[in-house]
Amino acid sequence: MSFALALKRAVLARRSGGLQLLLMYLSQAINAVFPLLIAPLVVRKAGVPEFGSYSLMLVASQAALLVSEYSFDAVGPRLLAAKPRNVAESDIGRAVLRNKLALFPLALLVWISGCVMLRIEITLPAFAGGVLVLLGTALQANWYLVATHRAKYVAIFNLLGRLVALTLIVAALSLKLGPGWLLFGTGAGMFAAGAVVSVKTLGFQTRTSLMPSVSLLGQGRSAFLATAGASLQNLVGVGLAGMLGGASGAGAYAATDRIARSASGSLKPFFLTIYPRMAKMHVDSPAKATRLAALMAAIWLIAAAPLVLATYLWGEKLLLLLYGQPIPGAAPILTILVGWLAFGVANNFLGIQGLLAGGRDRQYLHAIWSGLAMTALFAGACLLLRLPVVDAALAVLVGEAVVFVALALKFWNMR
Structure with missing residues (x-):
């Protein structure tokens, strides 16, 4: 294959990937x-x-x-x-x-x-x-x-x-x-x-x-248990808020949860687009794929810090602008959920792109269920003590942070 032909194919592939990402x-x-x-x-x-x-x-x-x-x-x-x-x-x-x-x-x-x-x-x-x-x-x-x-x-x-x-x-x-x-x-x-x-x-x-x-x-059993644990971790908040505060508590939590999930969703096309490429990279060069996943997680956490601060300062005004009425107790929930978002996206880079795409389902599974166990313990304490709805968001945040620590330790041991 001539150099010109190889260069042409590389340019076309890059354009195709960029167009796919734009469409996503x-x-x-x-x-x-x-x-x-x-x-x-x-x-x-x-x-x-x-x-x-x-x-x-x-x-x-x-x-x-x-x-x-x-x-x-x-x-x-x-x-x-x-x-x-x-x-x-x-x-x-x-x-x-x-x-x-x-x-x-x-x-x-x-x-x-x-x-x-x-x-x-x-x-x-x-x-x-x-x-x-x-x-x-x-x-x-x-x-x-x-x-x-x-x-x-x-x-x-x-x-x-x-x-x-x-x-x-x-x-x-x-x-x-x-x-x-x-x-x-x-x-x-x-x-x-x-x-x-x-x-x-x-x-x-x-x-x-x-x-x-x-x-x-059978091939997807471990991946299923891991993704199920991650999804349950995300679903606990609204359900727990409903148990603590009824329909009004669930509504206040869900109103802020929608904002955090929309921000998270803005990165979903990127994840969907790179996942097949990461799966291929794990086949061709596992060490390179692992380093890339860790680097993306670190860059994201640095970029997310100002977002958490901005939500803390102006979260109540954002909710009033969006919903046209004050929602009692929703502003602190929003700040906590943006912190959850920061850890959640980092966990996607480390867990899904770094471990799941490479077939290391069991390692991802262990990290996810460690966080879910912590969330379940926190949620049980909330129900037992009848804590405020804002503690439902704290339960989710603590669990996601535990997942991040577990994944970071696994990457540290893989170096």
Whole structure:
């Protein structure tokens, strides 16, 4: 191969990667704006308690998604990176989709159990919304689109789903139909996007058996336990706030949580884009991949410090501007959650890009569950002593900090 041809291919590859990242950011801009648009809309139209009930329903749905999503988003790109030449990319994508759908009944059972535990009334629209959320997420294959360099579909389908959801939620608020219909609108949008993704990109064959592949589930067992622990760590806050302060407490927590998660979501396209590349780098040069993950985590923590300080100084004004009314106790929760965000993103660099992408699932698993155990202990103390809602945010922050310390120690031992 001539030098000119090699240079041309390198330039085209770099342009392709930059375009993919740009499209992913367009997609995530849609995802980030949606919760920041919906949360103030629900609070202004229906009040903080109504928003709290809707948020608790979403928590139950997200807990159920831990089952149906398993660890396929982490395992899928690794399978593509190491696939034999005689295996088509679409075969791997369809295998993951079949396994997601096979786990749907168990996920639905988890959703119902979560609603009962959080004392959520399961109305017909709420049940239909929960089903649509689970099915829509199962049908989505963003990891596959990114790994196969078709990020434009992620942006298009996300926009479609968000527009459907926004239209239905606005209609439900106008008719004062209750939080169950808000969940239905959210689920309908997710299902619309997921259905188009599965048909357009994977061509799912309904004749293929829906029984889960034991081999595929076995490969992702440790990754599933790790990602489930990380997700539970994120879900504890709203649920604990609801137990401590009822729907109003959950609403105050969720109002600040939406801001922190939108900030976190702005980095998600970057993570989705680099994960397949990090998985490939771990195959070609493990030491280089490990050093790069540690460097990105260190740079992020330095950059996050001013963000935490700014939230401490102007958090209350930001909440008033966004929601149009003061939310008692929300400002200190926001500051704590931004601190949680700082540790959480660093843990993504160290844990997901540094360990999970390289197949070191068990090391990531140990770190995550160490933090989750600390969060559970803190949450138990909050419930036993009936502490204020702000302590729910502290429980999440302490757990995330423990995860960071555990991951940092593992990287120190790997040098």
